[in-house]
Amino acid sequence: MNKQQAKQRFGIIGNSPLLERAIDIALQVAHTDISVFVSGESGTGKENIPKIIHQNSNRKHNNYIAVNCGAIPEGTIDSELFGHEKGSFTGAHDSRKGYFEVANGGTIFLDEVAELPMSTQVRLLRVLESGEFMKVGSSNAIKTDVRVIAATNVNIPNAIKEGKFREDLYYRLNTISIFIPALRDRKEDISLLFRKFASDFADKYNTPSIRLESDALKLITDYNWPGNIRQLRNFVAQLSVIEKERNISATTVLHALPENRNENNSPILFEEKSKADLSEREILYKVLFDMKRDLTELKKITFDLINNEENSNFNKDIFNDVNENEITLLPKQQESDSQEEVYTLANHEKNLIKKSLEKHNGKRKLAAEELGISERTLYRKIKEFKL
Secondary structure: OOHHHHHHHHOOOOOOHHHHHHHHHHHHHOOOOOOEEEEOOOOOOOOHHHHHHHHOOOOOOOOEEEEEHHHOOOOOHHHHHHOEOOOOOOOOOOOEOOHHHHOOOOEEEEEOHHHOOHHHHHHHHHHHHHOEEEOEOOOOEEEOOOEEEEEEOOOHHHHHHOOOOOHHHHHHHOOEEEEOOOHHHOHHHHHHHHHHHHHHHHHHHOOOOOEEOHHHHHHHHHOOOOOHHHHHHHHHHHHHHHOOOOEEOHHHHHHHOHHHOOOOOOOOOOOOOOOOOOOHHHHHHHHHHHHHHHHHHHHHHHHHHHHHOOOOOOOHHHHOOOOOOEEEEOOOOOOOOOOOEEEEHHHHHHHHHHHHHHHOOOOHHHHHHHHOOOHHHHHHHHHHHOO
């Protein structure tokens, strides 16, 4: 299979030099058993590289298993990957084969590998070093011949410094590195992708394909696309279904681009970010900054009321003890004991998660994407906040 055939088979659109280089490397290493590490932002299409490698390898007639490590709860990830013995934990009514046993002789793709717990990283390292693993609840080593391809959108060197990812595992996985460029770094491909998606949706819904006017094309080419190809596809789907006019103007594009509208009056979490996803720490910082901004606005309104209304019941002292981590608002004093409502950073984070889950009808995957965290992190927060 040559590069053009690989693109056609896996629906890869574009002629960017960075994209062409990534496909070239995938084809070159396919016939080996070397571990490959795929990096790039969320939504760039990293999942295509492992498929190209597997289909061009000697393992192509054996199993190919793709595992989203971030979507599996921490308590069950070892069982999913390595299997378990009957009775090894509550609910283990039967023995079960894990992905590494099922994929013996084939290829396993570990997406979002940086989300693996440290204990699971140790087990994975053993598989890479010796080709052996043990089921949960077993002391017998099982041999497996599996090619491992891993991917992440996390900055692994930073994760290593923060103690979240093992350095020795990284070097084992990163024998060959393949980088998938963000859509903003392959602007020449945006018009091609738009036409392809527009044609696909026209065929699917039996309608004329939408077309971009020249100024509209310039707008989408200059746009940052933090969600990359996934976001562009959703954008084209929206225009294809909603817009009655098939010629799309710049005005229509401006109205449809995310930072130009906020229909639900909900906070926009992803303004002008270079990455599609924010880390949990970044979300907490943003929440804190938003709270501080809201506090400043509230202080101004309150002081205006104090200055303008001689008989105001607001107490100027309510802001004396405010700190960055907790905001206490004292309501109007009553003859009975006063009540106070405390808004903490955790409460604000809980409310954001609750609103996102309600917005997406409890679908954790969609909520996690909107909040910019992994499904694993969201699962942990749901348990923590008892949502």
